[in-house]
Amino acid sequence: MVNGYVAASLKEALEIRAAHDVVPYAGGTDLMVENRKGVEYLFLSKVPELKQIAVDDEYVRIGAAVTFTEALASADVPRLMKEAASRIAAPAIRNAGTFGGNLGNGSAKADSVLIEFVADAKLRLVSKKGERIVDVDKFYLGRKKLDLADDELIAEILLPKQGLEQYSYEKVGGRNALAISRVSFAGVFAAEGGRITNVAAAFGAVADTVLRYKDIEATLLGKTVDEAKALKEDYLKAYADRMVLTRGRVSAEYRKTVCMNLLRDFLTKFGI
C-alpha cells in the first residue's frame, strides 16, 4: 500500500514537507522501481508552480515537475537540453519523468543533470522558511548526496538563456533506447572577438558525480583558437591525469578512452 500526500499547491507541498518525513515524488520513474518499504511520499505532479517553463532576462526557468516530454515541446528550452532529454529512456518514461526527479535521484548518470553542469545552471530551492539559489555543482555532491534540507524542495532549474548555442553532446548507452548512460559528454563553446570565452566540458556516468574541471577549462579562456590549438595536447593531458573514473557496467579504462575521444572531438569541432 502506498502512503502519501497529494499537494495541490506549492504552499501546501512545503507545509507537508516541513511537517512530515516524506520523499518528494514527481514522475516516480525511479521511485516506483526502487519501491522503498515503509516510506511516505509527497506527490508533486499536480503542483502548478512546479509545472511551468518560464523565461526571464537571464534564464529559462524549468519547473521541477516539468516532464521531459513537456520540455521537448517547449520553444524556450535550449536545443542542447532537448537533445539530452530526447535520449532519456523511452517515450513512456519521458512522459512521466521530470527535471526535479532527475536531480533528486542523485545519480551521475542523470542525462539532464549533465547539461545543467555544463551550462552552469542554478537551482532554486524552496522551503516554508524561504528560498535559496545554489549552483548545480554545489548542490550535487556525490552519489545520492544532495545539498537539500529535509524541509526543502527543488522548485526550478535556472538554465542560462544564452551561450548554449555551440555545443557537443554525446550519450553512450548500452543500446539505443531504454539505456542508462555508460558515458555521457556535453561541451559548450563560445568565443567573442576571436577570444574563447567559454569551453566547458562535463562528463556524466563516469564517477560519483558529474565531472567538470573549471581550472583546466580556464587555461584556454581568453585565448584565440590558434593559441588554444597549440595548448591542446597539454590541455588533454591535464584531463587525462585528473580523471579518475570508476568502473560500473563498463570498465574504467573504457570510460576514460571514450571521455578523452569525445573531449578531443569537441575541441576539434570548434577548430581547436
Add this chain to the structure above:
Amino acid sequence: MEKISQSVVKKDHATKVSGRSVYVADYPSEGVLCGKMLHAKVARAKVLSVEVPELPEGYFYVDASDVPGDNNVNIVLDDTPVYCRETVEYIGEPIAMLCGPDEKVVEQLRDACKVEYEELEPVIDLRTATEAFFDYRFGHGDVDKAFAEADKVYDEEFETGYQEQAYLETQGMMAEPEEGGRMFVHGSVQCAYYVHGAVMRALGCGPTGVHILQDVTGGGFGGKEAFPSILGCQVAVAAHKCQKPVRCVFDRREDMEYTSKRHPSLCRYKVAVKDGRVTAMDIDVIFNAGAYSTLSAVVLQRGIIAAPGIYNVPNLRVHGSAMKTNTSPCGAYRGFGAPQTFFAVEMMMDHIARDLGVDSLAFKEAHLVKQGDPTSTCGKYHFPVPIPAMIDEVDRACDYRKKRALYAKPQTGRYRRGIGMSMYFHGAGFTGSGERDLIKAVAKLRKYKDGTVEILASNGEIGQGVRTTFPKIVANELNLPLDKVYYDHPDTARVPDSGPTVASRSLMVVGELLRRAAIKLREQWVDGEEQEVEEHFKEPDFMIPFYIDKFEGDAYPTYAWAVNAIEVEIDTYTGVGKILGAYGSFDVGTPIDYNVVMGQMEGGFLQGIGYASIEKMDYDAKGRIRNNSFSDYLIPTTKDVPNMQCMLHVEKYPDGPYGAKGAGELPLVGAPGAYVEAVEQALGGVTLNHAPFTAEDTLAVITKEAI
C-alpha cells in the same frame, strides 16, 4: 501464397493483448501458500547445518528430507537434486523452500535462516575444468594425412558467452494436492510430460498419481524446457508436505541469476588447406555445463554435429565435451548448441579466406554442401540445399557483394562501415533417432457431437503459435471453419504424449501427425457422433539410421536453411556498433501462417543480434553473476535494429505438413557470425574471435591496433 499460409488472427490473441490471460502468478492467493527458495550463497560447500527460525503456525520449511520419492530430478541424467544434497554446487542452488500464507513473512523467515557452510574449492573458470559430464568424438576420412599434406594449417580459438532467455514471464510453478492423493502441478512450462515424469519420480508415485497442466506461458525460448521439471518437483514436494497448494514464482533477479542460460563455449578449430580448399578440420568443442548435467548432453550433440558448418569437409575429426563448473547449470536456449559452433566455423572460414586473399563469401560458396552430399555424421542431405539462391536473395536485398567490396577499401573518419554474412542450417526435430526411439509421439483428435474438433497433444503454446497453427492444419483437412477446431493448453491427465515443445519439432512432427489424423477422421466422419482418432510417429523411410555411440547416420531428416547479412557502422570514438541493416533469408518450408512465421523470424533474428553484440553476462571470480536485472543485462529494442528485412525462401519438406519444416530456432543461430564479420571489416580487417562483441571490446581493439 498458399491458402494454408495466409495469416489468421491467433487464437490466443484477444485474451493476451487484453490482459485477460491467466498466468500462474495470477491465480488468486487465497488458500495458496507462497514458496520462497533458500538459495546457496557460495559456489561449492558442504552444508553443515541450517538454523531455521521458529516457524509460525501454517509456515513450513521444506528440504530434501521431505522428498517422498527420489531426490533426483529426471532430465537426461538424474544428477540434479530436487533440494540440495550434502553439498551445494553453485551459487543459487536451492537448499530449501519456505512456505506460508503471507509472502512477506515467508521472505523474512527465509532471510532469517542461517546456513553454515564448509567451503570447498570451486571450479569457476571453464579453462581449468577437468570433469566432463559428456565427452563425444566422431569424424571421418584421414585427418592426420590431410594435415600432413596441407599447404597451410590454421589454428584458432573461439569463445561465446552466456545468453539469458529473458522471457517476459519468469519461472513459476504451482502444486495442488487433489482428493484421492493425486498431485496437480501447473505453471509456466514447455514440456508438460517432462514435468510429469520428474514429479512422479520425486513423489514416488505412478503415472496416475500426478497430472501436469501448462498454464498460459509468457515465453520460453528453451528456458522452460528442463527448469520447470526442477521447480515442479520442488513445489510438488512442498505441497505434499504442507497438504496445501504451494506456488513459487521467481523474481527477475532470481530467474536471471539462477536459472538455465545458453552454454558459454570455447571452440578450437584446426583446419588444413590444400590448393585453396579446406581438406580437413580438427575441432574441439567445450561447453560450460555448469554444476549439473541437465540438458547438456543433447545441447552438445547438436552443437558438435553442426561444427563443420554447411561446408564439405572431406576429413573431419570432432571432439566435444560438456564440462562441470560450479556455476548455474546451463540449458536450452533457441538454437541449442548450434549458435556456438556456427559462430566459430563461420569466423574460421572468413579468417582463412582473408589469409588466402579471397573473398569470404566466394570461399564459403566453393565449399557449400548440396543435395546428395554426406553430412558431418555420414548421413545425407536428402533434399535440395537452397543456399545459393538464398545468398542471391540477401545480396539483392542489401547489395551485399558491392558493399562488401566497397567497405574493404581503407576507411578514415570517426564512423567506419562493414558488412558480414553467415549461412547455416537448423536440423529439424530431435537429434538422431530421438523421435523414433525416445519420444514416439502420439496425437489425437476428438470430435464432439456438435461437430467441433479438439486437438489432443502435449505441445505448449509459448508464443510460437501452435494453438493457432495446429487447428489451421486440422481445419484445412476437415474443411471446417477455424473456429470449429480448438487446441487448449495440455493437461497430461487428458492428452497423449506428443513429445516436448522443443527442437523446432512441434509443427513439423506433430503438425504432420495431426494432418494425418485429420484425414483419417474425415474418412470416418459421421455427423452427430463423438469420434476419436489417433496417430503415431513413423520415421520417414529415407532416413539413414543414426547411431549415437558412433555419431553416424542422419542426425536430422531435413534442415531449415538461412543466410544472414548484417551491416554495421562503428563509432571509433565510443566503440558503439550501429546496425544499419539486418537481412535474412529463411527457409522453413511452407509457412503454416505467414505472420506467425515472420514474427518468429524477426524476433529470433533480433535475439541473435543481441547475442552477437550487447547481451553480455559473466560471473565473477566467486562464481556470482552480477548483472541479474534488465538494466544491467540489456537485450535489443526495436530501436536497435530499425531496418530488419526477413524473407522466406520455401523449399518444401515432403514429410512435413504441406511442406513445413522446423522454424522456431533457425532465425537466432547465424547473427553472431554475420555481425562479428561486419565489425571485423569496419575495423579494417582485424581478426576477432568472440561473441558477444561489445562496444567495450571494439574500443579495446581500436586502442590496441591504433585504428
